[in-house]
Amino acid sequence: MNVPVALASGQPAQFRDTRFTVPSIRCAGCIAKIERELPKLDGVEHARVNFSAKRVAIHHSTSLDDVDLTKALREIGFEAQPVSENPLARDDADTRMILRAVAVAGFGMMNIMLLSISVWSGANGATRDLFHWLSAIIAIPVIAYAGRPFFASALMALRYGRTNMDVPISIGVLLATALSLYETATSGAHAYFESAVMLLFFLLCGRALDATMRTRTRAGIGALLGRMGKSASVFQPDGSCQRVSAEELQPGMLVLVAAGEALAADGVVEHGEGAVDNAMLTGETTPQTVGSGSEVHAGAINLLGPLHVRLTAVGGDTALAEIARLMDEAGQSRSLYVRIADRASRLYAPVVHSLAALAFIGWMLAGAGWHQSLVIAIAVLIITCPCAMGLAVPAAQVVASGALIKRGLLVKDGSALERLAEVDVALFDKTGTLTLGAPRPDISTLDDTTRSVALGLAQASRHPLSQGLADALIEEGVKAAIVDEIEEQSGQGLTGQWEGAAVSIGQPQTAQDGMASELTVGDRHWTLRFKDPVRGDARQTINRLESLGIASRILSGDVSQSVERVASDLGVPAQAGATPHEKLALLEGLKADGHKPLMVGDGINDGPALAAAHASIAPSTASDASQQAADAVFIGEKLAPVAFAVTIARQTMRIVRQNFTFAIGYNILAIPLALFGMVTPLIAAIAMSVSSLVVVGNSLRLARSGKDET
Amino acid sequence: MTGLAFLIPIALGMGLFGLAAFFWAMRSGQFDDMDGAAHRILIDEEDE
Numbered sequence: 052m053n054v055p056v057a058l059a060s061g062q063p064a065q066f067r068d069t070r071f072t073v074p075s076i077r078c079a080g081c082i083a084k085i086e087r088e089l090p091k092l093d094g095v096e097h098a099r100v101n102f103s104a105k106r107v108a109i110h111h112s113t114s115l116d117d118v119d120l121t122k123a124l125r126e127i128g129f130e131a132q133p134v135s136e137n138p139l140a141r142d143d144a145d146t147r148m149i150l151r152a153v154a155v156a157g158f159g160m161m162n163i164m165l166l167s168i169s170v171w172s173g174a175n176g177a178t179r180d181l182f183h184w185l186s187a188i189i190a191i192p193v194i195a196y197a198g199r200p201f202f203a204s205a206l207m208a209l210r211y212g213r214t215n216m217d218v219p220i221s222i223g224v225l226l227a228t229a230l231s232l233y234e235t236a237t238s239g240a241h242a243y244f245e246s247a248v249m250l251l252f253f254l255l256c257g258r259a260l261d262a263t264m265r266t267r268t269r270a271g272i273g274a275l276l277g278r279m280g281k282s283a284s285v286f287q288p289d290g291s292c293q294r295v296s297a298e299e300l301q302p303g304m305l306v307l308v309a310a311g312e313a314l315a316a317d318g319v320v321e322h323g324e325g326a327v328d329n330a331m332l333t334g335e336t337t338p339q340t341v342g343s344g345s346e347v348h349a350g351a352i353n354l355l356g357p358l359h360v361r362l363t364a365v366g367g368d369t370a371l372a373e374i375a376r377l378m379d380e381a382g383q384s385r386s387l388y389v390r391i392a393d394r395a396s397r398l399y400a401p402v403v404h405s406l407a408a409l410a411f412i413g414w415m416l417a418g419a420g421w422h423q424s425l426v427i428a429i430a431v432l433i434i435t436c437p438c439a440m441g442l443a444v445p446a447a448q449v450v451a452s453g454a455l456i457k458r459g460l461l462v463k464d465g466s467a468l469e470r471l472a473e474v475d476v477a478l479f480d481k482t483g484t485l486t487l488g489a490p491r492p493d494i495s496t497l498d499d500t501t502r503s504v505a506l507g508l509a510q511a512s513r514h515p516l517s518q519g520l521a522d523a524l525i526e527e528g529v530k531a532a533i534v535d536e537i538e539e540q541s542g543q544g545l546t547g548q549w550e551g552a553a554v555s556i557g558q559p560q561t562a563q564d565g566m567a568s569e570l571t572v573g574d575r576h577w578t579l580r581f582k583d584p585v586r587g588d589a590r591q592t593i594n595r596l597e598s599l600g601i602a603s604r605i606l607s608g609d610v611s612q613s614v615e616r617v618a619s620d621l622g623v624p625a626q627a628g629a630t631p632h633e634k635l636a637l638l639e640g641l642k643a644d645g646h647k648p649l650m651v652g653d654g655i656n657d658g659p660a661l662a663a664a665h666a667s668i669a670p671s672t673a674s675d676a677s678q679q680a681a682d683a684v685f686i687g688e689k690l691a692p693v694a695f696a697v698t699i700a701r702q703t704m705r706i707v708r709q710n711f712t713f714a715i716g717y718n719i720l721a722i723p724l725a726l727f728g729m730v731t732p733l734i735a736a737i738a739m740s741v742s743s744l745v746v747v748g749n750s751l752r753l754a755r756s757g758k759d760e761t
Numbered sequence: 762m763t764g765l766a767f768l769i770p771i772a773l774g775m776g777l778f779g780l781a782a783f784f785w786a787m788r789s790g791q792f793d794d795m796d797g798a799a800h801r802i803l804i805d806e807e808d809e
Contacts, residue, residue, distance in 0.1 A: 079803035102797030147787060158780045162773060185769065 065113040066096055069120060071131040076105050081129070088127045095123075107131065146262040152197040153259050156252040159193030160245065164736075167245040171733050183235040183242045190244040194228055197251045200258065216396035216441070219403050223432040224250060230429050241426075246433050246735045253743050254441035261445040261465060264452050283308070283315040286359075300365040308358045313350060317369045318360040320345045325355030328515075350655070374631050377659035390466050391704075392444045395711055399440070407431045410726050423728065430730040434721045439742035443710035446750035451703040454754050460668075460685045460692035467682030470666040471700035473647045477596055477693075478638070478660070480652030481607035481614055485589050485621070487688060488653060488672055490519040490581035494527070497570075497577060502527070504549050504572055507534035508556055512545055516568050516581055517556065544568070586690045590621055595694035599701075601649070606634055608656050634660040651693055653677055668693055699753070706753055710746045717742045 076082065082100045085107055089098040094112040101108070109120055124131040166182040174182060198221070205217040224247045231242040283306040284292040292307055297315040300306075305321065308314060314327075324342045329351050341347060347360060349369040366372065407428045414424035448465040455462055462468055479485050497505065506529050509521040534554060537547040544557025552573035559569040559578055570577045593603045604624045607614045611627035618625035629637070638660050641648045650657065650664035653673030661667040661680040669681035678684050685692040721738050724730050786792065 079800040082797065082800060083804040100797060101794045102800055103794045150787065150792075151784065154780055154783045158776050162776050165772060189773075 066110055067113055069109050069111065069117060071107045071109065071120065071124065073100075073105055073107050073124065073129045073131045075129055076100060076102060076107075084127060085124070085129065089123060092123050095120075146259075149200060149255060149259050149262055152200060153252070153255045155193055156197035156248060156255055159189050159197070159248045160252045162189050163245045163248055167242075167732065167736070170242075179240075180235070180238050183231075183244075186242060186244040187232060187235050190228065190231075190248055193248055194224060194251065197248075197255060198224055201251070201254070214397070214400050215393060216400070219396075219400045219432070219435075220250070220254060220441075222404075223247075223429075226429045227433050230426065241732050243429070243433060243732050243735065246732055246739065249736060249739055250433070253439075253739065257441040257445045260442075260449040264445070264449050264462075264465065298366060300362060302362050302365055304362045306360050306362060308353045308360055310353055310355055310357065313352050314347055314360070315349060316362045316366070317346070317348050317364040318362040320347060320358050321361050322359035323357055325353060325358055327351040328354055371655070374655055374658055377631060377635060377662075390444075391469055391707060392440075395440070399715075403432065403435045406435065406722065406726075413726075414728070419728075427725070427728045430728070430735070431722065431725040433735050434725045434730055434738060435718050439710070439714035439717065439739075439746045442743055442746050442750075443714055444707050446747050447703050447706040447710060447753060450750050450753040451699050451706075455683075455692070455696060455699055458692055458695050459687045459689070460683055460696050462683045462696070463681075467666065468700045468703055470647075470682065471649070471696055472704040474649035474666050474697060475601060476641060476646050477601050477603045477649045477651065478606045478664070479603060479623075480650075480654065480657050481605055481609050481617055481625075482583065483653035483672060484651050484657075484670060485605065485617055485690070486583045486585050488583065488670070489522065490516055491523050491584055492516075492520050492568075492579040492581045494520075494523055494579065499529075500532070501570070501572055501575075501577070502529045503532040504534065504554055505556070505570055507531040507549065508537065508545050508547050508554055511537045511547075512539055514539075517545065519581060520556070520568075520579065585617055585620065586688060589690050592690040592694045593621055593623060595691075596697065599694070599697055601697065606637060606652075606660070608634075608654070631656045631659050635663055638663045649697070668696060702753060706750055710749055713745060713749070714742055717745075 073085070076085070082102060085100050086098050089095050089107075089109065092115075094115045096110040096112070098107055098109045100106070107124070111120065121131050163186045166186050170179050170182050201217045201220050201224070204215065205221040208215045208218055227243040227247040231244050231247070233239070234242050282294050282296045283300060283304075285295045285300070286305045286307065287293055295304075300316050306315075306318070310325075320341050320343055322343065324340075326340050327347055329339050329348070339345075339351075341358070346363075347358075348371065350371045364370075367376075410431045411424045411428035414427050415421065419427075444465060448468050451468060452462045462471070482488055494502065494505075502524055506521055506524040509517040509524070510531060511534075512518070532549060534547040534549045537545060539545050544555055546553065546555040546557075548554070549572070553571070554573070555571045556568055557571075559567050567578055567580045570579055596603055604626070605614060605618050605621075606626050606629055608629055608631075609627060614625050614627035626637070634657065638648055638650065642663075642665070647665035650660045650667040651669070652661055652667070653670050655677060657669075657673075658677050658680050661669060661677055666683075667681040668683045668685060669677045671678070671684050671686045673681070673684070683696055685696075717738065721730070721734075724734065
């Protein structure tokens with residue numbers, strides 16, 4: 052698979068690895084294409100695709116930089132962004148740590164159980180002592196290793212004077228181990244090593260499920276300011292141009308923005324005419340025409356000829372940075388949300404601890420002696436510290452997120468599912484959310500040959516209109532014709548040769564309303580009109596949300612005319628021309644009224660609103676920042692996953708509550724046994740396994756109900 | 762009872778072997794790209 056590459060000269064080759072996130076890897080063909088084509092480039096040693104993470108790791112010589120590699124990837128048809136030194140690495144390491152702990156705990160549990168069953172079936176005397184000692188030798192290192200996540204978190208909580216689920220778990224496990232050691236040393240009849248290790252194993256399974264869910268859906272989420280230009284060409288007093296990095300730009304500088312370049316700061320156009328793509332900032336797909344005196348913002352991409360821009364705001368003062376700051380602040384309210392498992396444990400932990408303490412005091416008063424009182428108190432702790440509680444939430448949420456992924460919705464974590472279940476009002480952005488956000492042409496006038504020529508030509512370009520045309524043609528099942536000598540002039544269009552005839556796609560010769568382009572094959576011309584269509588099932592989705600008791604409305608930054616049209620089509624109220632501040636203010640208002648708003652949006656201008664909403668969903672075409680701010684991302688052209696997400700989230704919470712009721716109910720039955728000193732290690736082991744199995748089984752029902760829904 | 766002297770070390774040894782195999786698999790990246798492995802089998806190896 053790796054083609055050896057001869058380097059251009061005999062210099063010692065210096066290699067390094069660069070990672071790129073490539074969201075558009077979808078099939079085996081993409082893997083093969085990247086891994087075969089990239090090494091053909093001089094200086095690339097090999098490329099390895101990670102399909103799950105949508106990443107490509109490229110081993111290349113230091114003579115190539117990120118820009119060259121991004122360009123090479125684009126040439127073979129993949130949009131890519133370099134990943135800065137893996138921000139998810141810590142998360143990854145945590146997941147691995149937990150998986151290792153699960154393996155160790157599983158190993159310990161099986162071997163100790165083997166020995167315990169012999170003891171339960173009647174081994175006594177020297178054999179029982181031997182088996183207890185063997186169990187101790189296995190259990191102590193296993194508990195020390197596998198228990199670390201719980202001990203660390205419990206210590207942390209205690210240090211800040213709080214308590215969480217890990218505190219009773221750690222106390223239970225440590226006391227059970229200490230007591231068992233004492234029993235073993237004094238040739239006692241019962242040792243609880245298997246209960247302690249089994250408890251850790253089941254709880255770690257719950258943690259591992261939770262961690263898997265988080266990492267699975269985080270693929271392809273990049274950083275915010277990556278799109279903002281990193282440097283600019285600044286005019287020097289002598290008239291020459293010099294590259295200056297974004298941090299060193301000053302207001303008042305005059306910069307030259309070439310076609311295709313992203314602006315690094317806000318400014319006013321002084322010279323030149325053209326169009327900029329503001330999709331990043333406003334979510335608006337139609338390019339904005341600019342001329343002398345027009346304001347342009349950082350993050351906008353210059354589509355046509357060069358522009359001379361006088362800078363007015365740089366760095367942290369740009370509109371883009373302002374939005375990033377708003378998002379940051381808005382997102383903080385969400386970190387205050389307390390997850391259901393923590394809410395349950397806040398109630399549960401004090402009860403368990405007081406019960407154990409009461410059992411100890413009660414038996415001491417009854418004159419049972421400190422040894423027997425302690426044994427009973429620890430039995431209460433073990434039996435009330437159910438692994439079922441640790442599994443109740445993650446088991447249900449993992450099954451639900453699996454069902455949602457099959458339906459095209461990636462939920463980022465469990466807390467997102469919990470918040471999605473609570474929403475009672477939905478706000479939709481228009482462009483890119485209710486509509487596709489990508490221009491689609493009317494291709495009904497084209498015949499079959501023209502269609503295949505058009506596809507052959509259009510798929511060579513990354514221009515939004517060409518892509519829209521190519522997507523529409525591919526959807527119709529058109530096969531591309533082979534077009535040679537394709538050339539693209541920025542702002543002019545594409546030209547090429549097909550079977551000896553000149554073919555082109557470009558700007559229409561006569562002025563058109565809205566977006567249009569002209570297709571020429573030989574001496575025949577067609578005008579293609581583009582518009583941004585409303586997603587096919589937008590209406591059903593809004594109806595479906597209404598049947599769930601969620602009222603929808605449109606909140607858009609677009610001009611009122613086009614918003615009104617969509618709003619009246621869908622029969623929902625709308626607010627147009629909203630700035631990011633106004634969107635945020637509206638959401639804060641709704642929250643102050645006691646509502647729990649769901650925000651669905653895609654543009655960076657929706658970012659603060661997405662971060663502030665009780666729950667939020669973004670389409671996968673959304674800007675990186677919005678995907679990062681949202682709780683969930685839906686894939687594809689259908690809006691249905693939005694309504695489906697709420698349905699499944701509510702079902703999940705119902706199952707979670709059932710699981711809790713069951714786990715706690717089970718313990719209430721077992722507590723009297725423990726209080727009266729009748730819980731043997733055998734009973735504790737059976738209670739734990741059965742309750743865990745029931746909870747997992749109950750959660751698996753979600754996978755089936757997800758299928759029945761539609 | 763002498764059977765135990767063989768059987769218990771064997772049981773533990775097999776368990777440890779499984780554990781070591783799992784650790785090795787994690788370290789060598791066998792679980793890094795589960796979906797990719799499913800897709801890679803579909804790639805035709807071309808002669809180059």
